[in-house]
Amino acid sequence: MKLKLVLLASVFALGFAFSANAGTVNDSDTDLVPDQFDNCLTDANGPNDDSNQIDSDQDGYGNACDTDYNDDGDTTVADFGIFFPAFTGATPDAQTDHNGDGDTTVADFGVFFADFSDPSTPTPPGPSGLACAGTVPCVP
Numbered sequence: 001m002k003l004k005l006v007l008l009a010s011v012f013a014l015g016f017a018f019s020a021n022a023g024t025v026n027d028s029d030t031d032l033v034p035d036q037f038d039n040c041l042t043d044a045n046g047p048n049d050d051s052n053q054i055d056s057d058q059d060g061y062g063n064a065c066d067t068d069y070n071d072d073g074d075t076t077v078a079d080f081g082i083f084f085p086a087f088t089g090a091t092p093d094a095q096t097d098h099n100g101d102g103d104t105t106v107a108d109f110g111v112f113f114a115d116f117s118d119p120s121t122p123t124p125p126g127p128s129g130l131a132c133a134g135t136v137p138c139v140p
């Protein structure tokens with residue numbers, strides 16, 4: 001009987017701990033990085049992803065959600081002018097490796113093109129959960 005009571009108390013304590021946690025820690029994209037530390041709020045770029053919070057240009061927007069290579073707040077033909085020579089290998093640029101596999105490939109072009117073809121104007125990088133996003137270097 002006593003053991004059952006202890007078990008019951010433990011289950012209650014555990015449940016309380018979980019519900020208390022749920023109230024304070026948000027992880028919108030469920031990539032295991034809490035929103036306030038996640039440099040891509042809506043793209044999974046956590047420890048289970050190759051692009052794990054990598055931010056090559058240190059602007060507070062992770063490579064996974066930053067196709068604005070020249071930092072002018074929009075994804076335009078000018079950014080494609082940086083992507084293309086990285087894609088061909090003529091001028092490598094770490095920013096254009098969106099999935100973190102170490103190379104700029106068709107998969108990365110897919111990420112670029114999704115933002116480039118987005119009808120909303122402008123198409124800014126992010127969103128990022130970091131308060132310093134948009135300043136270089138962004139030091140949380």
Ligand SMILES: [Ca+2]
Nearest residue numbers: 040043044045
């Ligand atoms: Ca993320």
Ligand SMILES: [Ca+2]
Nearest residue numbers: 057059061066
């Ligand atoms: Ca960035």
Ligand SMILES: [Ca+2]
Nearest residue numbers: 068070072074
């Ligand atoms: Ca740009």
Ligand SMILES: [Ca+2]
Nearest residue numbers: 097099101103
């Ligand atoms: Ca890549």
